[in-house]
Amino acid sequence: MHIDRKLMVLGAVAVTTVGAFVVPSVASAVEEPTTMPSVVEDYSYPGAAQILETRGIQLFRGDGRITLADCTGDSNLIRVxxxxxxVCFAVKGDTGWLSLRLEAVYLVGAGDQxxxxxxxxxxxxVEVPEGTSMPVMAVDPARRGVVVELRASPAAP
Incomplete structure (x- = not known):
């Protein structure tokens, strides 16, 4: 039994020694990514840079349920x-929020929310009930209103 015990200890040392030589070669073959992709939603508006460049509309963040839309005469859209x-926005679902910057606004119309x-x-x-429009006043009347956020909620019964 004494020999078996020595062989077990010797075997453990050999595995450890071999492991010490194997691990560095495996580790050097595997490259670590330089940046990890984010799995945390930051609520940035997709395509905001291109929309700013092409249309001059600054869209920052939102929950994804208020989106830029074509003003096609659809009465369900938010019309700024x-x-x-x-500029028109569609609301996907009952609620939504969008952080933006639109200058010289004088009227906002609510759609079906x-x-x-x-x-x-x-x-x-400024509270705009479903199916109505409300004027937007500015702190400085010469500049008109600068809209910085839209929030949609279900229409009151």
Whole structure:
């Protein structure tokens, strides 16, 4: 039994020694990625840079349920009217939020949901009930309103 015990100890040392020589060669063959992909949603608006470049509309973040849409006369869209152009948004589902920057806005129309509009520099939001439009006032009337957030919620019964 004494010999078996020595062989077991010797075998353990041999495996450890062999392992010490194998591990570095395997480790050097495997390259570590330089950056890990993020699995955390940061709520950035997809394609925002291209939309800014082509249309001059700054879209920052949102939950993905308020999206830029063509103003096709669809009465279910949120319609933001500005001196530059009318911009429309579709709401996917009952609720949604979008952080953006639209300048010289004077009117916001709600589609088939209630819309809450945050205007830069104003303490209170502009509440736009389903199917109506509300004027957007600015802190500085010469500049018109700068819309910085839209929130949609289900229409009140």
């Amino acid at each position: 009217e500005s001196l530059a152009e009318d 209630d819309v809450s509009v945050t205007v830069e520099g104003m303490a209170n939001t």
